[in-house]
Amino acid sequence: MTRIARWAALLLILAMMTYPLAWMIAVSLRTADGVSLRYYGEVWRAGPFDRYFVNSVVVAAVVLVGNIIFCTMAAYAFARYRIRGGKLFFMLVLSTIMLPKQVILVPLYILMQRMGLIDSYAALTLPFLVDPFNIFLIRQYLTSLPTDCEEAARMDGAGEATILFRVVFPMLKPVLAVVAIHTCLTNWNSFLFPFILTNSASMRTLPVGLALLSQGAHSIDWGHLMAGAVISALPVVAAFLVFQRRIIGGLTAGMSR
Amino acid sequence: MSRSRPALSPAVWFLLPWAVIYAAFFVFPFVFSFVLGFLDYNPLNVAQTRFVGFAHVARLVHDPAFGEALRNTLLFVLGTVPVTTTLSLALAWLLRGPVPMKDLFKAAMFLPSILSIVVIALLFKLVYAPGGAANQALALAGIPGHGWLTDPRTALPAIMVMDVWAAVGYYALVFHAAFTSIPEPLYEAAELEGAGAWATFRHVTFPLLKPAIGFVLVINTIRSFQVFVEVLVMTQGGPLGSTNTLVLYLYETAFRRLDYGYASVIAYAVFILSAVFSVLAMRRLRAPAGGGMTA
Numbered sequence: 001m002t003r004i005a006r007w008a009a010l011l012l013i014l015a016m017m018t019y020p021l022a023w024m025i026a027v028s029l030r031t032a033d034g035v036s037l038r039y040y041g042e043v044w045r046a047g048p049f050d051r052y053f054v055n056s057v058v059v060a061a062v063v064l065v066g067n068i069i070f071c072t073m074a075a076y077a078f079a080r081y082r083i084r085g086g087k088l089f090f091m092l093v094l095s096t097i098m099l100p101k102q103v104i105l106v107p108l109y110i111l112m113q114r115m116g117l118i119d120s121y122a123a124l125t126l127p128f129l130v131d132p133f134n135i136f137l138i139r140q141y142l143t144s145l146p147t148d149c150e151e152a153a154r155m156d157g158a159g160e161a162t163i164l165f166r167v168v169f170p171m172l173k174p175v176l177a178v179v180a181i182h183t184c185l186t187n188w189n190s191f192l193f194p195f196i197l198t199n200s201a202s203m204r205t206l207p208v209g210l211a212l213l214s215q216g217a218h219s220i221d222w223g224h225l226m227a228g229a230v231i232s233a234l235p236v237v238a239a240f241l242v243f244q245r246r247i248i249g250g251l252t253a254g255m256s257r
Numbered sequence: 258m259s260r261s262r263p264a265l266s267p268a269v270w271f272l273l274p275w276a277v278i279y280a281a282f283f284v285f286p287f288v289f290s291f292v293l294g295f296l297d298y299n300p301l302n303v304a305q306t307r308f309v310g311f312a313h314v315a316r317l318v319h320d321p322a323f324g325e326a327l328r329n330t331l332l333f334v335l336g337t338v339p340v341t342t343t344l345s346l347a348l349a350w351l352l353r354g355p356v357p358m359k360d361l362f363k364a365a366m367f368l369p370s371i372l373s374i375v376v377i378a379l380l381f382k383l384v385y386a387p388g389g390a391a392n393q394a395l396a397l398a399g400i401p402g403h404g405w406l407t408d409p410r411t412a413l414p415a416i417m418v419m420d421v422w423a424a425v426g427y428y429a430l431v432f433h434a435a436f437t438s439i440p441e442p443l444y445e446a447a448e449l450e451g452a453g454a455w456a457t458f459r460h461v462t463f464p465l466l467k468p469a470i471g472f473v474l475v476i477n478t479i480r481s482f483q484v485f486v487e488v489l490v491m492t493q494g495g496p497l498g499s500t501n502t503l504v505l506y507l508y509e510t511a512f513r514r515l516d517y518g519y520a521s522v523i524a525y526a527v528f529i530l531s532a533v534f535s536v537l538a539m540r541r542l543r544a545p546a547g548g549g550m551t552a
Contacts, residue, residue, distance in 0.1 A: 006351050010362050013348065017365040017426060020380050023390055027383065074275035081268035096283065098475070100483050100531055102504050103524045106511045107286035107293060110300065127282035130275045160267035189373035191486050196512065207375040211490055214379055222383055229376045236371045244360070248367050252430040 028226035039227035043213075047224075049231050051202055052209035059124045059194075059205060060187045066129030067183045068176060074130070075138035076164050080147070090139075093132045101192070109196055123197040124205070128187065134179045141175035142168075178250035181243070185251075188236055206232040293521035300515055313522040323523065325498050326506040327530075329413060333502065334481045334534065337420050342473055345425045346466075349432035350458070363433070366426030374423070378490035381419040382406065385491075406492050409499035416487050416500060424480075428473045435469035436462070467542060474538040482531035503527050 031038045043049050077083070078090050108127060109118075117123045145168075153167045191207040198204055204212070210228045240247055297309045317323055352362060369377060384390045385405035392402035405415040439462065447457045463470075485504035488494060494501040494509075504527060511520035 007357065010351055010356065010358075013351075014362055014365045016422070017368060020384055020390065020422075021368070023383065024380050070274045070278070073271040077268040077271035081266065081271075083266075083268055093279070096287075098479055098535075099287075100479060100524075100528050102483060102485075102507060103290050103528050104283060104286035105507070105524065106517050106520050107289035108282065109511075110289070110517065111282075111286060113300070126278065130278050132279075135275070161270075164271070185371060189371075189375075191373065191375055207373040210373075210379065211375045211486070214375075214382070214490055220386070222386075225379055226383065229379050233372050233376050237368075240364075240368070240371050244364055244367075247371070248363055248430060249434075251370075252367075252427070252434045 024226045024229055027222050028230050031223060039223040040231065043224045043227045044231065047209060047213065047228060048201065049206070049209060049228055052204050052206045053231065055121075055124075055203060056188060056205045058121065060184050062121070062125045063128045063187045064180060064183050066125070067131055067134050067179060070130045071134040071179065072138055072169065072172065072176070073164065075135045075142060076168060078135065079139045079142035080150075094136055097133050097136070105192070105196060108193075112197055119198045119200050119203045121203075124194055124203070127193070128190075131183065131186075134183065137179055137182075138172060138175055141172065145171060177246060181247050181250050184239075185236060290521045290524060293518050294525060296518045298517045300517060309518070313519045316519065317522055317526065322498075322501070322506060323503075323526075326501045326503045327526075329499070329501055330482060330484065330503045330530075332413060333417055333420070333484050334478060336414070337417050337424075337481055338474065338477050338538075341421050341424050341428060341477060342470065344421065345428035345473070346432055346470075348425065348429035349436055350462075352429070352433050353436050363430060366429050368426070369423040370427040372423075374486040375490055377419065377423050378487045381415075381422075382491050384419075385415055407496055409497045412492050412496060412500045416484075416491060419487065420481070420484070424477065428477065431473060432466065432469055435466055439465050471539055471542050474542065475535040478534050478538055479531045482527055482534070503530075 028039055029035050029037070078086060083089070112118050112123045117126075149167050149171070150163050153163045158167070189207060190205070191211065194205045195208045195211065198208065201209070210225075210232050213228055214225055294313055295308060295310060296306055297312075298306050348366065352359065356362065386392075387402060387404065391405060395402060403411065405411050443461050443465075444457065447461050452460065483504050484502050485508065488500045488502050488505050489508070492500045494505050503523065507520050507523040507527065510516050510523060
């Protein structure tokens with residue numbers, strides 16, 4: 001295939017990927033009295049997408065911090081200490097990454113209900129504070145790092161926690177960036193668990209709020225629906241435009257190895 | 258510090274927060290789910306819980322609604338996974354080497370993977386609406402419009418097309434990353450041998466890409482077996498049950514009919530089916546040993 005034909009094919013794909021999104025934005029802006037942000041204002045206040053937005057931010061922030069700290073600690077333990085059966089145990093944990101999450105849906109709901117945590121920030125964050133996939137990423141990165149600095153700090157009499165958080169932690173920046181991207185994206189877009197674990201408008205996250213808006217009375221109220229969809233997507237799209245190379249690289253390169 | 262008892266290894270402390278959360282919110286529910294499958298558990302009357310053995314499993318086999326959900330889910334998986342994999346390989350192939358505006362193309366392909374499935378589902382509900390993009394495109398060609406999501410014959414295929422749109426770019430970029438790790442001299446050698454584009458792909462690229470293809474097949478198969486949000490948002494399983502899927506049925510069994518025990522058996526069925534199909538996909542990939550390049 002010639003270079004021109006290849007490029008033309010890519011242009012066609014570009015159009016196919018972006019056309020529905022352009023359509024979404026157009027519908028959200030086209031109101032009875034011309035182009036305006038009216039639907040955005042209405043869905044923001046009455047949706048109430050302002051509340052969903054705050055919930056999504058709070059949940060993503062808590063889950064992000066939890067993953068950064070707890071997964072780093074666990075990865076460090078798996079990478080640097082001799083634990084009897086540690087390797088086998090780690091492999092076992094890794095194998096659960098692929099498991100369809102629906103298997104734990106009903107029992108997790110019962111558990112949360114028994115603990116009186118349904119419809120709370122605890123239900124939206126606690127189960128997601130650690131992700132084995134993040135432990136895997138950090139451990140992989142750790143095993144490629146030399147241990148010289150850690151040994152030197154140990155010689156100087158630094159405690160193990162100091163070594164981890166003061167010496168090792170700053171060196172993990174590149175992999176923690178990938179962990180942060182993966183965690184924020186997964187969490188921001190998560191639907192099934194927040195949908196099941198909440199039941200009031202004040203605890204919904206953006207995807208749940210949007211899905212429920214699309215049911216019932218608003219089902220073909222496209223202007224409001226698309227405005228809500230744009231509000232849900234805007235933060236991640238903005239972050240994507242800024243950190244594009246890093247995000248694509250972090251989430252695709254080496255995934256298959 | 259000065260106790261005679263030996264200090265607990267620091268590793269234990271480092272593992273503790275993760276282990277507690279993982280045990281409470283993953284291991285326990287996972288085991289509990291298995292146990293639930295053998296119980297008749299009514300959340301409104303927990304005291305009446307009783308052991309029913311394999312009754313739920315037996316019920317599954319003869320449940321027409323489960324059969325319908327299984328058939329639709331298999332259609333969805335078998336109809337989307339091979340198409341998505343082939344198309345994404347083709348897209349990655351288009352992206353190889355120096356291409357003007359490459360970053361823009363990559364960004365566009367990746368875009369759907371940063372969007373929530375809820376957003377994508379709503380977007381395509383609009384595309385398939387009576388005056389939506391799909392019918393307008395057909396109108397250009399003089400073909401009359403169609404109620405894509407209201408016709409039982411086209412509702413599931415319409416959702417499958419959406420899934421391919423949403424997934425193809427991500428896998429294309431996974432393949433693209435794998436392509437760039439193939440050493441250039443191999444292509445030069447192939448060119449010297451007089452190999453055409455197809456022969457080069459067949460005997461150089463494909464064998465080296467097998468691990469990436471395996472990864473894509475497995476994660477896409479597992480993901481596709483879980484199709485739910487799309488259906489919930491776009492059709493709610495209709496029309497006439499034509500888009501009822503396993504996870505939608507699981508959701509309705511658990512949270513509409515409060516039949517937690519039976520729902521757990523359905524959940525395990527999803528788990529086992531996706532595991533079996535992943536293994537089958539890997540097997541098929543290994544069977545026809547393409548070129549002699551495989552390690």
